[in-house]
Amino acid sequence: xxxxxxxxxxxxxxAFFSILLVxxxxxxxxxxxLALGLDFTGGTLVEVEYKVAPDLENVxxxxxxxxxxxxxxxxxxxxxxxxxxxxxxxxDKIGSEVVKSLSSKGQSVELKRAEFxxxxxxxxxxxxxxxxxxxxxxxxxxxxxxxxxxxFSVGAVGALIHDVIIVVGCFSILNWDFDLTVLAALLxxxxxxxxxxxxxxxxIRENFRLLRKASPVEVINISLSQTLSRTLVTSLTTLLVLTxxxxxxxxxxxxxxxxxxxxxxxxTYSSIYVASNVLLTMGVTKEDLIAPVVEEGEEVxxxx
Amino acid sequence: MLNKYPAWxxxxxxxxxxxxxxxxxxxxxxxxxxxxxxxxxxxxxxxxSLHKKVTKLLSxxxxxxxxxxxxxxxxxxxxxxxxxxxxxxxxxxDQLGDDYIAALNxxxxxxxxxxxxxxxxxxxxxxxxxxxxxxxxxxxEKALSQKLKIYTSELKSVMRxxxxxxxxxxxxxxxxxxxxxxxxxxxxxxxxxxxxKYREFTRTSTDVENDYFLTLRxxxxxxxxxxxxxxxxxxxxxxxxxxxxxxxxxxxxxxGRNRIVVELPGVQDTATAKRIIGKTANLEFRLEAKPxxxxxxxxxxxxxxxxxxxxxxxKDIIVTGSNVSNANAGFDxxxxxxxxxxxxxxxxKMMLDATKRSIKRRMGVLFIExxxxxxxxxxxxxxxxxRNNREIRNIINLATIQSAFGNSFRITGLDSSAEAxxxxxxxxxxxxxxxIYFVEERTVGPSLGAQxxxxxxxxxxxxxxLVLIFMLVYYRVFGIVANVALAINVVLLCAxxxxxxxxxxxxxxxxxxxxxxxxxxxxxxxxxxxxxxxxNGLSPQQAIHAGYSRAFVTIFxxxxxxxxxxxxxxxVGTGPVKGFAVTLSLGIITSLFTSVVLTxxxxxxxxxxxxxxxxxxx
Numbered sequence: 006x007x008x009x010x011x012x013x014x015x016x017x018x019x020a021f022f023s024i025l026l027v028x029x030x031x032x033x034x035x036x037x038x039l040a041l042g043l044d045f046t047g048g049t050l051v052e053v054e055y056k057v058a059p060d061l062e063n064v065x066x067x068x069x070x071x072x073x074x075x076x077x078x079x080x081x082x083x084x085x086x087x088x089x090x091x092x093x094x095x096x097d098k099i100g101s102e103v104v105k106s107l108s109s110k111g112q113s114v115e116l117k118r119a120e121f122x123x124x125x126x127x128x129x130x131x132x133x134x135x136x137x138x139x140x141x142x143x144x145x146x147x148x149x150x151x152x153x154x155x156x157f158s159v160g161a162v163g164a165l166i167h168d169v170i171i172v173v174g175c176f177s178i179l180n181w182d183f184d185l186t187v188l189a190a191l192l193x194x195x196x197x198x199x200x201x202x203x204x205x206x207x208x209i210r211e212n213f214r215l216l217r218k219a220s221p222v223e224v225i226n227i228s229l230s231q232t233l234s235r236t237l238v239t240s241l242t243t244l245l246v247l248t249x250x251x252x253x254x255x256x257x258x259x260x261x262x263x264x265x266x267x268x269x270x271x272x273t274y275s276s277i278y279v280a281s282n283v284l285l286t287m288g289v290t291k292e293d294l295i296a297p298v299v300e301e302g303e304e305v306x307x308x309x
Numbered sequence: 310m311l312n313k314y315p316a317w318x319x320x321x322x323x324x325x326x327x328x329x330x331x332x333x334x335x336x337x338x339x340x341x342x343x344x345x346x347x348x349x350x351x352x353x354x355x356x357x358s359l360h361k362k363v364t365k366l367l368s369x370x371x372x373x374x375x376x377x378x379x380x381x382x383x384x385x386x387x388x389x390x391x392x393x394x395x396x397x398x399x400x401x402x403d404q405l406g407d408d409y410i411a412a413l414n415x416x417x418x419x420x421x422x423x424x425x426x427x428x429x430x431x432x433x434x435x436x437x438x439x440x441x442x443x444x445x446x447x448x449x450e451k452a453l454s455q456k457l458k459i460y461t462s463e464l465k466s467v468m469r470x471x472x473x474x475x476x477x478x479x480x481x482x483x484x485x486x487x488x489x490x491x492x493x494x495x496x497x498x499x500x501x502x503x504x505x506k507y508r509e510f511t512r513t514s515t516d517v518e519n520d521y522f523l524t525l526r527x528x529x530x531x532x533x534x535x536x537x538x539x540x541x542x543x544x545x546x547x548x549x550x551x552x553x554x555x556x557x558x559x560x561x562x563x564x565g566r567n568r569i570v571v572e573l574p575g576v577q578d579t580a581t582a583k584r585i586i587g588k589t590a591n592l593e594f595r596l597e598a599k600p601x602x603x604x605x606x607x608x609x610x611x612x613x614x615x616x617x618x619x620x621x622x623x624k625d626i627i628v629t630g631s632n633v634s635n636a637n638a639g640f641d642x643x644x645x646x647x648x649x650x651x652x653x654x655x656x657x658k659m660m661l662d663a664t665k666r667s668i669k670r671r672m673g674v675l676f677i678e679x680x681x682x683x684x685x686x687x688x689x690x691x692x693x694x695x696r697n698n699r700e701i702r703n704i705i706n707l708a709t710i711q712s713a714f715g716n717s718f719r720i721t722g723l724d725s726s727a728e729a730x731x732x733x734x735x736x737x738x739x740x741x742x743x744x745i746y747f748v749e750e751r752t753v754g755p756s757l758g759a760q761x762x763x764x765x766x767x768x769x770x771x772x773x774x775l776v777l778i779f780m781l782v783y784y785r786v787f788g789i790v791a792n793v794a795l796a797i798n799v800v801l802l803c804a805x806x807x808x809x810x811x812x813x814x815x816x817x818x819x820x821x822x823x824x825x826x827x828x829x830x831x832x833x834x835x836x837x838x839x840x841x842x843x844x845n846g847l848s849p850q851q852a853i854h855a856g857y858s859r860a861f862v863t864i865f866x867x868x869x870x871x872x873x874x875x876x877x878x879x880x881v882g883t884g885p886v887k888g889f890a891v892t893l894s895l896g897i898i899t900s901l902f903t904s905v906v907l908t909x910x911x912x913x914x915x916x917x918x919x920x921x922x923x924x925x926x927x
Contacts, residue, residue, distance in 0.1 A: 052757075117753075118757055122748075133881050144873050200830065207863040234837055238783065244826075246822050261816065
């Protein structure tokens with residue numbers, strides 16, 4: 006047996022830390038809200054590319070002097086790329102109109118994209134997105150309850166909700182744009198974090214059956230120690246590709262990479278501390294898992 | 310405990326690898342710049358003479374071509390650079406006139422032997438190749454109220470015919486009609502009429518003082534039918550119009566209950582695209598002019614499908630497309646193709662008036678479209694090309710009136726069922742469809758598309774490289790095995806996506822990158838397990854066996870749950886996000902194969918069947 010690390014000895018500190026993060030996230034979400042992207046709010050957006058990096062303040066005043074109001078002007082990825090969000094209702098020529106008024110001072114400006122999303126479409130997407138997240142959580146809970154046991158499923162879903170809230174909270178606190186790709190990343194985070202949690206739960210289940218004399222805390226500590234190197238290696242490889250995506254993947258995919266980077270970090274932490282913490286709090290015992298041993302006896306028997 | 314696979318397993322793995330390589334191959338052949346020339350109408354197909362003309366025009370203007378091939382419905386000319394493609398486009402569009410459309414395209418260069426196997430490259434999404442995306446919403450309330458109007462006038466005439474005395478009949482809410490009566494008996498009569506003839510309605514009776522009301526409401530099923538019909542009709546019309554735009558691979562597809570997605574790759578000019586998509590076609594039913602009619606009261610028109618045939622029609626219009634409520638192709642009692650047409654109440658009356666007086670004369674149906682037309686003028690010695698919108702009127706059918714008819718009639722004597730369905734389609738396209746609105750619109754410039762591809766591919770290469778190095782350092786020989794599996798995983802994923810011709814989007818590339826990072830997880834699980842079993846004192850062969858069999862349950866559970874999340878993402882997401890869900894789910898499936906079955910095969914080859922003292926597993 007590998008050296009055992011006393012993970013659960015620090016579980017109260019971890020619980021405090023988790024609760025702090027979740028509360029801070031929820032507080033920021035309810036006070037500040039999310040900077041929802043165009044996909045969800047509806048509206049008009051124009052992205053242009055300058056030859057020479059412009060001063061954003063000039064861009065703003067140039068546009069507002071041409072009659073556009075309630076503008077948001079920001080850089081998009083590089084100092085030469087400028088994103089303009091307008092409250093203006095959309096017309097076919099808005100892209101070229103914006104380019105025209107921006108290049109009126111003799112600068113060379115190229116239109117990269119123009120987007121318009123109807124308010125109702127945005128609203129529906131918001132509903133659908135939220136519904137999708139809830140549905141994913143529900144089905145996962147059911148699957149884990151069937152495959153493992155109800156306490157495990159509460160632990161797994163608890164960890165997932167924890168991860169999702171914190172990732173969304175980070176987007177709220179840091180004022181990052183929350184668009185459709187970030188929502189996709191959130192679902193991928195659910196998939197990833199769950200993957201991690203299940204690997205750990207699997208080991209806990211196995212060890213409850215193997216180590217009949219050990220206390221629940223010991224079993225969980227042993228299981229976490231055994232899976233620790235796997236947890237770290239997989240996180241590391243995933244983080245490696247995500248870092249590549251974050252730095253060279255381009256601005257359109259940046260939010261996605263950020264959400265997953267945070268999600269993978271939090272997911273790794275939560276699979277160690279949150280899921281097992283919930284298990285212990287709910288008082289998991291070997292009896293919870295003894296019954297299936299008879300049915301799935303061959304799993305134990307196939308030891309060489 | 311020899312860790313040997315039977316021969317058939319190796320063969321199966323080799324076959325899978327062979328197929329995977331074969332079907333991912335087409336993606337390695339870069340696309341050619343091409344121009345696709347199609348006829349303006351479905352009946353106009355480019356032929357050998359057009360082929361010669363195009364070749365001559367291009368060689369005269371000094372544009373180099375790779376090849377030009379006459380295909381089933383179009384002529385495809387390939388170029389070596391985007392400059393010659395653009396020059397060729399302007400030359401061809403000018404010289405070929407309005408009958409043919411020259412569209413920019415990227416033509417795959419898949420060799421014939423691969424094509425014969427059904428292989429082809431992945432398609433690129435709009436975010437990677439540039440283009441326009443529209444989301445249109447069909448006004449369902451309008452569709453329902455149009456239908457209810459037709460029902461109301463029909464009900465009124467049926468009640469009159471059946472001698473049911475009613476006070477008034479009005480549309481009630483979005484899905485009902487309320488009829489007012491003075492007497493209970495009259496209402497009872499109307500009710501039994503509704504039971505026998507209008508089963509698609511639910512009936513409720515209410516009494517207010519001395520008035521008796523009967524409210525008919527459309528059933529859910531019927532409402533859904535009307536909505537589906539409205540969507541279908543708009544889809545057909547939109548497809549016809551989009552074809553006219555001459556876009557290489559357009560997409561016109563229903564999305565959800567009441568929306569239609571239109572994607573036009575390569576198009577940058579949203580204004581023109583919207584004008585053509587949003588334009589309306591119309592129909593006019595007119596009598597054929599008598600031989601002695603003066604030119605003031607008659608007009609000459611061409612036939613839509615036979616440009617050489619013409620006919621004179623009267624200037625008076627009997628009914629227009631807005632009176633047509635439905636048109637369906639079908640067969641008569643002798644099995645001959647026909648088209649059944651229904652008109653609304655008003656249209657029926659007008660039609661009855663006109664046909665009563667005109668039995669044995671012929672009636673023509675005119676199809677009216679808005680088309681942009683190129684005209685050329687010489688101004689100051691220079692040629693100036695302008696494009697204008699013009700209304701084009703063509704006869705789509707000319708048939709003899711056999712007897713007087715009103716609301717519903719049929720056109721018989723059509724040559725084939727294909728002709729009947731085309732006529733029905735044109736009649737529906739010209740009739741008043743439920744109105745559509747643009748609710749979303751995105752333009753992606755071509756430079757942004759290219760930039761997205763490059764960034765996506767670069768991040769994939771870097772991420773892939775980092776993972777390879779890490780696995781090699783951490784797991785040594787087993788790391789090499791995992792790396793081979795990872796590389797094959799990407800090949801298989803590409804093969805799968807090409808095979809189902811999935812669309813690759815930027816988030817899709819991100820999905821592949823993420824798959825690369827997560828696919829090694831299964832191997833990490835297995836390898837860690839083997840290390841543990843070694844530490845527990847098992848022999849190397851036993852450890853390999855135990856590691857693989859123990860880890861499998863965990864791997865399976867973990868991947869199923871990720872798959873659940875991916876499937877939900879597919880259901881919820883739209884456009885690019887769907888692309889992410891597709892690559893993620895396919896990646897999970899292929900990685901299960903490569904990291905469990907394939908690595909085991911390699912490990913067995915390397916270590917299996919002999920005495921080993923030490924494993925190189927870091």
